[in-house]
Amino acid sequence: MHGPAQAAWLLVALCAATGAYCLLRMRSRIEEQRRTAGGEALMGFGMAVMAVPAAVVAPPRWAWLVYAAVFGAAALHTVWAARANRHHLHHLVGASAMVYMSVTMATAPGAHAGHGGTGVPLLTGTLLLYFAGYVLWSGARLAPRAVASAGGGGAVLGWVDRPELALACRLSMGIGMVAMLLTL
Template sequence: MHGPTLVNWLLALLTAAAGAYCLTRLRHSPNPLDSPDAPHATCAAAAGHQAGAHPLLAREADAAEALMGLGMAGMAVAGAAVPAPVWAWLFGVPAAGFLVAAVSAPARRGHRLHHAVGGLAMTYTALAMTASPGHHHHTANAGAPLLTGALLVYFGAYSLWAGTRLLHTPGGSVTVGTAGLPQACRLTMGIGMFAMLLTM
């Protein structure tokens, strides 16, 4: 990324922690054959869905959040050192899958569209980073200004929304182990995506 090295490492640390948390939730998520009534506070709960959501949808959300967080951490550190096609496949394919799923099925359509936008934004950012061969960081004014601006508005608004929901968790504070911590992770990734786009 284009910016102070310390900021890059802080962003990588925060997004890696968020991604690792969702990866842990994925590992400990209930078996889809188990009763859907079993309590499970997933990262999906932070998007306004109840913790008792269908296990398959909960695992899908956790996997998407883990990929997003760990991918942002890797991009913040590695940047253009990783070939653009690798980033494009890593984020573009899941983004297309979420887009198709959102169009074909009504279940949690808004959540899937958000993951599709996130994956496409990551793909776009990676391609812009690697547009100038030989550069490890972002170059100034890389990418399409209008598209970058639209994504900045989206992730800026999303971060404000996620922050508002975090403040309205039960008791008005973050409660570790409930919906508060997953929402904090989603807020971190929203801000991380905004920061990555801002440096383009």
């Protein structure tokens, strides 16, 4: 991705940490956590790899096509999973955005692909609006949960089973997606 190297490395760290936590969530006692954690770990690690500054590692064109194929397969899997749970529709948008960014980087890896001097492409702008809205919505949902969990009470859950931590991971990936789309 394009942009300042320091911001890119922070994004790499954020996405990798999120991916690692999502891998740990795959061991959760809560079935819904386990069901979504794998796809979220893939997104976190995929975003971390894509955010590595191009000055450090400039992937060859075929690598972007591999990313597109991996996230295309994830999108197809998500279509199947979305039949049972609407939350998976967000995963579909995320996987599709990763395919879009990968294809964009494969077609013009050294330039701001899709920008013909006329501003932000329509699909990029639409995805930016979606993920910005998702970040605001997730943040609004997270605040009351964080206050409630700080107050104690209720059943004691392991740190892998905490729904507010899963929501915080989704929030951080949404922020990461906004940052990646801005630098596209």
